[in-house]
Amino acid sequence: MSEIFMPRLSDTMEEGVIARWTKKPGDAVKAGEVIAEIDTDKATMELEVFEDGVIEQLLVEEGATVPIGQVVALVGPGAGGGTGGTTTAAPAAAAPEGPAAREPGTRVPMSPLARKIAREHGIDPDTLAGSGPGGRVVRQDVEAAIAALAPGGGAASAPGTGAPQATPAAPSGTGSKAAPAGGPPPPAVVAGPAAAAVPAAGTTAGAAADATEIPLTQMRKATARRLTESAAVPHFDLTIPVTVDPLLAFRADINARLAEDGVKVSVTDLLVRAVAVTLRRHPKVNSSWDGDRILQHRRVHVGMAVAIEAGLIVPVIRDADAKGLSVLARESKELAEKARAGKLRPEEFSGGTFTLSNLGMFGIEQFTAVINPPEAAILAVGASVAEPYVEEGALRERTVIRLTMTSDHRVLDGAVSAGFLRDLKQTLEEPLRILL
Amino acid sequence: MNAEPAQITYRQALNDTLRAELTRDPNVILLGEEIGKFEGSYKITAGLLKEFGPERVRDTPIAEEGFVGAAIGAAMLGLRPVVEIMTLNFSLIAIDQIVNHGAKIYGMFGGQTPVPVVIRFPGGGGQQLAATHSQNLEVWYAHVPGLKVIAPSTPADAKAMLTAAIRDDDPVIFLENLALYNTKGVVPDGEQVAEIGRAAVVREGTDLTVITYSRGTLIALEVARRFAEEGISLEVVDLRSLRPLDRATFCESVRRTSRAVVLEDDWLSYGIGAEISATLMECAFDYLDAPVRRVAAAEVPLPYAKPLELAALPDAEDLARVVREVLAATGFRS
Amino acid sequence: MSEEVQDARQLTDYYAQMVLIRRFELVADQMYKRARIGGYCHLNLGEEATVVGLMAALREQDYLFTTYRDHGYALARGMEPGRVMAELFGKSTGVAKGRGGSMHMFDAGLHMLGGYGIVGGQIPPATGAALALAYRTTAGPEAGAVLCQLGDGTTNIGAFHESLNLAAIWKLPIVYAIVNNRLGMGTAVEAASGEPDLYKRGASYRIPGERVDGNDPVAVRQGADAMLARAREERRPGLLELMSYRLKGHSVVDPAKYRSQSEVETAQAADPVPAFRARLLQADVLTEESARAIEDDAEEKVGAAVAFAENSPDPAPSELFDFAYAQDVPNAPRALPGDPLEVEL
Known part of the structure; x- marks a missing residue:
């Protein structure tokens, strides 16, 4: 059994996001084969295994942020040599609940009711800004998004701006960058299954508080950090x-x-x-x-x-x-x-x-x-x-x-x-x- | 000319009902400390000894285990004893008989002999009776299969639920409350038999459900009236029956309002509210817009001094504050 | 029928019951060790004379409450050995439908209102049953009474004293029969009781007490008869102490190491079953042949009881909630472990 850990993939990287698992428990892998894509502060990297074997367990859910060195998967000898191969993500390894700031793939704190309504209307929770305690998305947030999406329901948008701006929404679990491998560069705005415009607060036309919350990508965070250093x-x-x-x-x-x-x-x-x-x-x-x-x-x-x-x-x-x-x-x-x-x-x-x-x-x-x-x-x-x-x-x-x-x-x-x-x-x- | 329907106290409703059932069924007897000559610590049995005699209204020595057990044995032979324990606190002395015997005899012996006994006692603090005389341990009984545990909050329910309890074939714990005895309400005339195991929506509302029982119901209704003045509509569910617990009624309510607060007189940990909350997690998870909150007693032996007692017991202000917090957490605007 | 013949039949019957209990308990011991019987299993071995004497004094209209050492009482009160054994086996044909087990024999029709597993737990309900009799019936030679059997250790429990007090002030038709087998589990009576003459412990309540030889069924019956008569006719409770001894440990799994060899030898020498047999042989009530026939019959009955129990069906899990309440009630829980809550909206 060998442990696959979050590798350090850039000089400034301290943590990475498991953007996507490309293998599942039970899959045989060869040394050098890619088992996951990892979002670092700089780019999407590939996570390779170092030896042949069978994926025993994936310990981290897609979208979870993991510090360098943490074990994210177990690769065993295969051929019945391992433990239950179908086990998936251990909750303990999941993304930590954070305060209001959300990272890509981090679970959105959301009331069950809001979650249900969002699901019924095909709204990606990641696109919603929460007004509840700790940034929890509550019913009114979802309903505002629905109202904004409805034809003629743009009461929330400022005069002259037409439809509210769509919030960039990553397809769930893949973090901030979603282009299929080898494909063309993504459009400037990546729409989720139902890209929703979400005024963060209030529904009064032209309210100064109108703003769209854009979660920070790892790269945006890195950029911000480096440039802040630079300002000094x-x-x-x-x-x-x-x-x-x-x-x-x-x-x-x-x-x-x-x-x-x-x-x-x-x-x-x-x-x-x-x-x-x-x-x-x-x-x-x-x-x-x-x-x-x-x-x-x-x-x-x-x-x-x-x-x-x-x-x-x-x-x-x-x-x-x-x-x-x-x-x-x-x-x-x-x-x-x-x-x-x-x-x-x-x-x-x-x-x-x-x-x-x-x-x-x-x-x-x-x-x-x-x-x-x-x-x-x-x-x-x-x-x-x-x-x-x-x-x-x-x-x-x-x-x-x-x-x-x-x-x-x-x-x-x-x-x-x-x-x-x-x-x-x-x-x-x-x-x-x-x-x- | 229509006269206002007469209002009577909770105490009077109990007294009337005991009298009616003693009259109706010769198998009904009353047992308890000071219920005869003294007419009851809280005067629930006033006048009954004179009316029905010492065979039927039987003063007991101070021996809760003995006379509660005796009532259970008498019930096994077909009597319908109604036992008064002075307060809930003293029922602990009889808890072996209630839990190990009253609750077990019908099922453990294969359903051969019912135990139609009613055990009445008031719970509640707030009277400066200090720690040993102010407890709300109803959940101890509500935890036990084989018992039925009911807690009327109004004079009308006191009548209809006591009638039902006396006529029920199982051991019924009938929870009263010191703070309710003097409360008044309209009580319908004639035979009223409640259905044990049913909660009631005692005030309809749309914005938040307060789930409570006994004294808490009065507090919740008062708070609901205050919120109504602000245009906020609270629904109040009175559990009435703690075992069996009518989950459907409050689940349905919370599914509508999407917000729930439990008001309970007992201590927070492992209390009635814990059961309600856990139930809501199962039956209303997808309908909740905020976590269920509980307003319960502070977890200390209740002190004697008034300011400490007031601080420890849940009241209308506590409930109102929590209701506002839950509303705020969901961005509610009236 | 001459009184002498009648007496002889009775004595023979006592012996037959004692032998049946002895045989039943020895087989129960075996069945426990073969894991046919679960939980606790307390035997009446050595107490057969007490059991039979008490039950001989009890009439149909009377009620019986006992301790958890109750197999013999169940048999002597008239329960089918097969259904008693089936209860031990946890079968649906058991006297409590397999829900009670060894400690909880019960037959409402026979007025055997239970073996009780909580020490002293039976005393207040038994007292309440006497209250119900007193409330409903008039005193007289044919009136019903309650026999509440208890152990020596139980006389130190509050419920015992509270109940005796209630019986005294309310003048209830009840006899409390203490089977003093000298040991509360492993604790000697002298070590546990400030007044080890247990029949005197009703004195505080002015309840008359009497001590009789628990190894003699005739003496037990006579003692019980007298007290029950006072209960029926005068509504005076009584306290009867029956001196007895356990042949074996507190329960099947107790090796009784706390007893000295000489104690055990004394007890075995006084074993009521062979003693009563010898007495009846000597009195020409029994012959060696008739005695052996009784013993063979008991063996056969107990063998049949085991067969009945073995062949009886287990209770079905679907019957789990059958006796949750005597009267149906809405919202009664029916969930098995891990079941989702059933909430019908």
Whole structure:
């Protein structure tokens, strides 16, 4: 009999959610076979067994939050060697009853009556916000949800907003990310069997208290924690405009050449590559704060912040300075897709040495990003905009991207960061340097 | 010209009923301490000795085990003794006879000899009688198969339920309450025989059910009246019979109102309310919008001093507070 | 029929009953050890003369309440040995339909209103039965009375004293018959009772007491007759102490190690059954042949009783609630362990 425990699957992970059991008691498993999907604070991971055997018991219910190291399943030798193979979740291992804040998969405190009414109306309890003691969902909460869903029953919605917003509802038990393996990224809002809009309190139109409760996903919690840490970092921001007409031409040229290979290089890819090669020349920037010392990294791993429904995640392109553009482009595309599907493995979203955040596609011209600790700096990339400029007394037009670098002042001084930016600008404006 | 129907006290209803049954059936005899010449500690048997003589209204020595057991034996030969024990507290001296014998003789001997005895006593505290004279141990009897345990809350029920108890072929524990003896109500004339084993919805309501019995019924009705002024509609279920327990009546009520509070005079742990709550878990689980709450006596030997006694016993304010809490827990707005 | 012949028949009958009880109890002991009988099993071995003498004095209209050591009383009061054995076997044909067992023999028709398992528990109800008789009937030679049998240890119980007091002040037709077998389980009478002359313990209530030899059925009967006559005719309760001895332990499973060998030998020497047999042989009431015929008959009856009990059906679980109440009542519980509550809405 071997014990399968909740593994540590990321550097910041302290607990995980058993999103889904893929095996049931009595199933034979081979070493390396996946028996469960686990939601960590970063992604949905796979739980593998280490030896051949038969699943004896699943000790934790789907949706339960379990600390690292807790036994979640027992695998026995099989062939009658084990105890009753059909036993399922032991109550003791179930998700702890918490205060009002709910985690995905945590049992919703709900009065039996409310539960019954919800069931009768096909309303997913996870979508409901409870107004009772300890966040208990009571009858009035369900009835409000039903009223809100009813045609013409939108009394609860604010004027002008039309139907109330649907609360993201995960299909039960799978936590926050629900895309089938290998499938397309989920839509921005995942509707449960009956996605219900739930005004948290009151039914008066336009009441200021109208709000929709959105349970925190593990990832959202991790994001919040990391960024809160980041806010304590003493930092400064430097912005530099970069003329990108040559870069865009360069990109068009490359894409034309690589089209046959099915590779399409994005501006971000070019930026990643440019940042990587520039970092190689500025090792001070390729550093991190480590409490009582600064670590200067010999390798360059560039992260790209990707917004997904469940939160923010930063897939990392390892050794980005050593990868050709086509490899880099393919890799970044894969990582982005995996990120959206919640399928990133820990090594794919950890260990970055510098991060790039691009909101240019939203038309944001210039912004500052929050440092992803312990990295020393982050680069915020704005939209490319055409603007007039004067050259040799004549008014001309050029395309400009504004880069804003936020630096951890404990690691970097203004001049160091400015030097980096100057070189990065030069690299981007003379794109052939990117290839060097 | 219609005169208001006359109201009589609970005490008078009991007295009238004993008289009526003594008159009707020569097998009915009364036994108890000070029920004859003294006319009863609480004057329930006033005038009966004079009317029916010492053979039928029999003063006993202070020997609860002896005379309760004797009543059981007399019942085995076909008499219908009605025993008065001065208060519930003293019934403990006779509990061997009640539990080990009265409750067992019919079933244990294979259904050969019924034991048609009635054992009456008042329970209740609140009279500054201190710990040994203020107990509500009815649940001890309600726990025992073979007994029937009933607790009327009104003069009308006192009459109809005592009549039923005397005519019943099984041992019946008839729980009265010191605080009820002087309460008044309209009592219908003529023969009234209640059905043992039935609860009653004594006030209909829609928002919350208060389940109670004996003295608690009066409190619950008073609280319900107060809430009605605020537009809150309480239903009150008077259990009336503690064994058998009429589960259907309060289950049905709670299914309608989805909220339940039990008001009981006994101590909280293992009390009447515990049984009611457990029953509701089974029969009304899917209908409850909040946990069932219990308002019961504080678990101490009841002190003599008035402020302590008041603190320990459940009252209307306690009930009203808990009712509000349950309503609030479900977001109730009138 | 001459008085002498009548007496001889009676004495023969006493012997036959004593032998039947002796045989029944020895077989009950075996059946207990063969696990046919469960629970407690207290035997009347050594008390046969007391049982038979008391029952001889009791008339049809009288009522009997006994202790849990009640097999002999059941038989001598007229219950079928087969139905008594069936009760021990827990069969539906038992005298209490298998619901009472060894300690709870009962037959309403025979006015045997129970063996009682709680020591002293029978005394107040027996007193109440006497109250009912007093209330309903007039005193006289043919009036009914109550015989309440109890053990020596019981005389220290409150219920005993409360009941004697009630019987005295209410003038009830009842005789309390103490079978003094010298031991309350393992405790000697002298160790348990401030007044070990138990017949004197009614003195506080002015209830006359008398002690007789419990090993002599004739003496027992005579003593009981006199007291019952006072009860019938004068409504005066009486207290009869019958000196007896258990041949065996308190119950079947008691090896009675608390008794000395000499005590046991004395008891065996005084064993009432062979003693009475010898007496009847000597008086020419019995011959060796007629005695043996009686003994064979008892053996046969008890054998038949065992066969009857063996072949009787067990009570069906479906009958569990049959005697929950004498009078039906709504909402009477009928749930078996683990059953969901039946709530008809």
